[in-house]
Amino acid sequence: MNIESLKEIARTMRIDIINMIAEANSGHPGGSLSAVEVISSLYFKEMRHDPKNPTWPDRDRFILSKGHAAPALYSALARSGYFSPDLLLTLRRFGSPLQGHPEVRRLSGIEASTGSLGQGLSIGLGMALAGKLDQKDYRVYVMMGDGESQEGQVWEAAMSSAYYKLDNLTAIVDSNSQQLDGWVKDIMELEPIIDKWKGFGWHAIEINGHDFPQILNAIAEAKATKGKPTVIISKTIKGKGVSFMEHNVEFHGMAPTKEQKELALKELGG
Amino acid sequence: MATRDAYGKTLAELGKENPAIVALDADLSKSTKSILFAKEFKERFFNMGIAEANMVSTAAGLASCGKIPFASSFASFLICKTFDQLRMSIANPHLNVKLVGSHGGISIGEDGASQMGVEDIALACSLPGFVVMVPADELSTKELVRLAAKHIGPVYIRTGRPKAPVIYQNGGNFEIGKANIIREGIDITVIANGLLVQEAVEAACICSEKGIDVRVIDMHTVKPIDVDAIVQSAQNTGAIVTAEEHLLSGGLGAAVAQVVSEHYPVPMGFIGLKDTYAESGQPDELFKKYGLTAEHIVDKIEKTVKRK
Numbered sequence: 365m366n367i368e369s370l371k372e373i374a375r376t377m378r379i380d381i382i383n384m385i386a387e388a389n390s391g392h393p394g395g396s397l398s399a400v401e402v403i404s405s406l407y408f409k410e411m412r413h414d415p416k417n418p419t420w421p422d423r424d425r426f427i428l429s430k431g432h433a434a435p436a437l438y439s440a441l442a443r444s445g446y447f448s449p450d451l452l453l454t455l456r457r458f459g460s461p462l463q464g465h466p467e468v469r470r471l472s473g474i475e476a477s478t479g480s481l482g483q484g485l486s487i488g489l490g491m492a493l494a495g496k497l498d499q500k501d502y503r504v505y506v507m508m509g510d511g512e513s514q515e516g517q518v519w520e521a522a523m524s525s526a527y528y529k530l531d532n533l534t535a536i537v538d539s540n541s542q543q544l545d546g547w548v549k550d551i552m553e554l555e556p557i558i559d560k561w562k563g564f565g566w567h568a569i570e571i572n573g574h575d576f577p578q579i580l581n582a583i584a585e586a587k588a589t590k591g592k593p594t595v596i597i598s599k600t601i602k603g604k605g606v607s608f609m610e611h612n613v614e615f616h617g618m619a620p621t622k623e624q625k626e627l628a629l630k631e632l633g634g
Numbered sequence: 635m636a637t638r639d640a641y642g643k644t645l646a647e648l649g650k651e652n653p654a655i656v657a658l659d660a661d662l663s664k665s666t667k668s669i670l671f672a673k674e675f676k677e678r679f680f681n682m683g684i685a686e687a688n689m690v691s692t693a694a695g696l697a698s699c700g701k702i703p704f705a706s707s708f709a710s711f712l713i714c715k716t717f718d719q720l721r722m723s724i725a726n727p728h729l730n731v732k733l734v735g736s737h738g739g740i741s742i743g744e745d746g747a748s749q750m751g752v753e754d755i756a757l758a759c760s761l762p763g764f765v766v767m768v769p770a771d772e773l774s775t776k777e778l779v780r781l782a783a784k785h786i787g788p789v790y791i792r793t794g795r796p797k798a799p800v801i802y803q804n805g806g807n808f809e810i811g812k813a814n815i816i817r818e819g820i821d822i823t824v825i826a827n828g829l830l831v832q833e834a835v836e837a838a839c840i841c842s843e844k845g846i847d848v849r850v851i852d853m854h855t856v857k858p859i860d861v862d863a864i865v866q867s868a869q870n871t872g873a874i875v876t877a878e879e880h881l882l883s884g885g886l887g888a889a890v891a892q893v894v895s896e897h898y899p900v901p902m903g904f905i906g907l908k909d910t911y912a913e914s915g916q917p918d919e920l921f922k923k924y925g926l927t928a929e930h931i932v933d934k935i936e937k938t939v940k941r942k
Contacts, residue, residue: 477723480722487698490697494696524683
């Protein structure tokens with residue numbers, strides 16, 4: 365898939381996210397919209413996976429550790445063929461497999477139940493260890509938030525992944541600089557984040573997380589890096605693509621009104 | 635032999651039989667005895683360092699790729715420190731992870747309250763889909779660990795530090811969720827597990843001299859609890875005392891009481907740690923101070939029988 369097609373997929377995902385959250389009247393648009401380019405790069409370009417065979421043992425794995433960005437993941441799964449896009453509008457509804465946060469047993473294609481922050485990288489580490497043990501060449505991708513990186517378990521996992529030289533594991537920090545209560549730097553500063561990861565023994569790359577060539581290059585660099593895991597610090601804009609949601613922490617966990625939804629869809633060409 | 639030793643030996647045997655079995659520990663493998671597996675299967679053993687939360691979620695990742703991970707540490711750290719990881723990484727996706735917490739209860743002794751797992755059973759039982767077991771001796775540990783490896787789904791097994799007296803002298807049949815009658819009796823039933831099974835047997839001997847005929851049941855599986863065995867005991871003996879090396883909140887006694895009150899209410903008495911942490915000391919000193927000896931059980935039996 366070329367860059368133009370990826371851009372179109374990303375636009376579709378953004379429209380899905382707005383429609384889903386508006387229909388559910390709750391959810392997390394900000395951190396879903398910021399993650400779109402990375403998630404679409406993985407599902408539509410990079411990852412070896414088969415929507416018709418979601419438990420294929422040789423598949424690459426993606427864990428959305430920042431589980432509140434579930435709408436972005438659900439959209440990618442639907443648009444790549446795991447289930448009908450019609451189902452997207454049942455997000456958060458009673459009886460829907462599209463839970464408020466991803467759950468393994470509710471929806472095929474979900475690799476880990478997440479939503480309690482900080483656990484995804486450890487789970488990915490276990491999958492990567494299993495891959496090494498079984499001499500399989502699948503890769504494991506874990507997306508975390510920058511706010512999530514305040515959880516101590518992230519650094520326990522960082523330490524042990526480097527110790528076990530898991531070059532089949534790639535962490536992606538969707539670094540949109542904001543968390544529920546405000547700017548990350550004001551809540552609990554994480555900088556110098558690159559130095560922290562390097563200090564823990566990782567290969568670290570910083571990119572613009574909305575730029576497809578940069579994303580694809582970073583993933584290629586992660587694949588080529590041997591003997592250590594790679595982290596991609598993906599600098600993004602919370603609420604990306606919808607002018608009044610961009611950098612607006614109010615939309616961390618708030619659904620758009622009807623008018624806001626229409627305005628957002630207009631901006632996205634939906 | 636201590637139940638933790640029996641665990642280590644059995645895990646090493648299982649390692650030979652099933653290549654899917656892997657083990658993790660958090661720098662306590664010499665104490666939990668997972669080192670016996672580590673020595674034989676270096677490539678399948680992961681010492682995760684002193685980072686229990688990460689270890690538990692890592693075990694979840696391994697299980698989701700078809701491994702059968704046995705993750706061990708002290709019961710206190712393995713269960714109490716990682717409750718949210720157990721909840722989200724393991725229980726929610728119902729993964730095939732086996733957790734083995736050694737040094738359960740206050741019989742760990744001199745190290746004191748920080749190292750004593752006294753809430754572990756309550757916490758593990760509260761997790762949907764978990765099987766929770768407390769073996770009493772060497773033989774039962776070996777059997778239950780083997781059953782845990784075969785069972786598909788999360789299992790928590792609590793082992794202990796000190797040597798455990800032999801309960802199953804003539805062997806025994808074990809099934810997850812099926813209690814074993816250790817001694818028959820008609821006046822009252824004591825339902826115990828772990829080291830308290832032996833105390834219950836001793837209590838039954840003392841009581842028989844006093845003319846009280848006590849049935850003793852080893853409820854090695856706290857969850858799923860053996861409803862039939864409890865209801866039959868309530869019907870046959872008309873009174874029940876539970877005995878456990880755990881806080882009285884949310885453990886064996888609470889589980890039995892839930893069954894009794896719903897199905898066949900009879901007078902009950904409870905032996906366990908009463909809303910307190912213990913302290914450093916020798917196990918027998920601690921059992922005396924905190925009310926877990928055969929004598930305490932006898933006293934509770936006498937009081938409970940009178941309420942029939």
